[in-house]
Amino acid sequence: MIESFxxxxxxxxxxxxxxxxxxxxxxxxxxxxxxxxELDLSWHWAAMGKASSVALGLALARPDRKVLVLDGDGAxxxxxxxxxxxxxxxxxxxxxxxFDNRVYRCTGGQPLPRAGKLSFAALARDxxxxxxxxxxxxxxLEKNIDTVIxxxxxxxxxxxVSPALEKPSFPYVPARDVVGRFRAALQRS
Amino acid sequence: MVAQETGLxxxxxxxELKKCGVTHMVCxxxxxxxxxxxxxxxxxxxxxxxxxxxxxxxxxxxxxxxxGKKPVVLYQNTGLYEAGDSIRTVAxxxxxxxxxxxxxxxxxxxxxxxxxxxILLEPTLDTWGIxxxxxxxxxxxxxxxxxxxxxxxTNKPVAIxxxxx
Numbered sequence: 001m002i003e004s005f006x007x008x009x010x011x012x013x014x015x016x017x018x019x020x021x022x023x024x025x026x027x028x029x030x031x032x033x034x035x036x037x038e039l040d041l042s043w044h045w046a047a048m049g050k051a052s053s054v055a056l057g058l059a060l061a062r063p064d065r066k067v068l069v070l071d072g073d074g075a076x077x078x079x080x081x082x083x084x085x086x087x088x089x090x091x092x093x094x095x096x097x098x099f100d101n102r103v104y105r106c107t108g109g110q111p112l113p114r115a116g117k118l119s120f121a122a123l124a125r126d127x128x129x130x131x132x133x134x135x136x137x138x139x140x141l142e143k144n145i146d147t148v149i150x151x152x153x154x155x156x157x158x159x160x161v162s163p164a165l166e167k168p169s170f171p172y173v174p175a176r177d178v179v180g181r182f183r184a185a186l187q188r189s
Numbered sequence: 190m191v192a193q194e195t196g197l198x199x200x201x202x203x204x205e206l207k208k209c210g211v212t213h214m215v216c217x218x219x220x221x222x223x224x225x226x227x228x229x230x231x232x233x234x235x236x237x238x239x240x241x242x243x244x245x246x247x248x249x250x251x252x253x254x255x256x257g258k259k260p261v262v263l264y265q266n267t268g269l270y271e272a273g274d275s276i277r278t279v280a281x282x283x284x285x286x287x288x289x290x291x292x293x294x295x296x297x298x299x300x301x302x303x304x305x306x307x308i309l310l311e312p313t314l315d316t317w318g319i320x321x322x323x324x325x326x327x328x329x330x331x332x333x334x335x336x337x338x339x340x341x342x343t344n345k346p347v348a349i350x351x352x353x354x
Contacts, residue, residue: 021252041255047278050248053240054279057252057260060213060238081241085249089238179283183255 023051024072038185049078059091087128124156199228243268
């Protein structure tokens, strides 16, 4: 089992200048460890499930940049069709990290329907993602992450993470400000 | 391409979108807007991005806007109700200029609207403070550019309602 916070740290350390869209649990953790916060779209998403779709738009708009999405399993269940849309558009610069903690952590820790019995990797594979991985320990993530994010995507990585309920505290920045900072950084880089 | 009963042609709609500098059409067409979708398939200037559900489409369009592109999102009014949280959060809350072309299911030129999908459309847009323009024929197509200009100036979504029955 992987600690979510450790996975976010590893991803951030290996991101290079990739753009990151983060939501739910990893969205609360990324601001604490990010190596390039100006290139992060990370805030309290009210449109739960839509981070992967925003990231798809971003990947289509900026094919010159790698785009990583840090998604929640409950969030993905709310927008499951996005797997099919992403596979259909097949952005080569897109990597989808799915934090599989089997609970709605941000809204109270209630178990997901079919918790622990559903294979998100299988769903992504059947939707049409060409590269799909299932990682259950941090060492495997560290060993493979460079290969995964540097290959032609779209890539899907299911991370089996602990359903711990503690959340790190981080400074609140309004979503509008996060987007403004991100757009400015994107125009500069 | 196919002209609708009211005289709205896909060519005029697409020409107007090109005039606005639209780069992507994020799209889930219905029977009323299928003629636009079909015409889009035979051009390459605007990239077509199909999606599975309307809230998803609005979020994809938001990502395109944030990335510096100029999308239009096309869907049926029934999809507007499904997309409510996306419109509220990723369009209104983030103040993104977003042109939405919405098929006005239930609208009738010569009789009262009886379908709730139609009855609720304009009050819903009014409640959200989203401006809208009715497009019935080629004579109305310039409203697309007016709506686009308004979206850019106000940093808000603007709806173009396609009413062709």
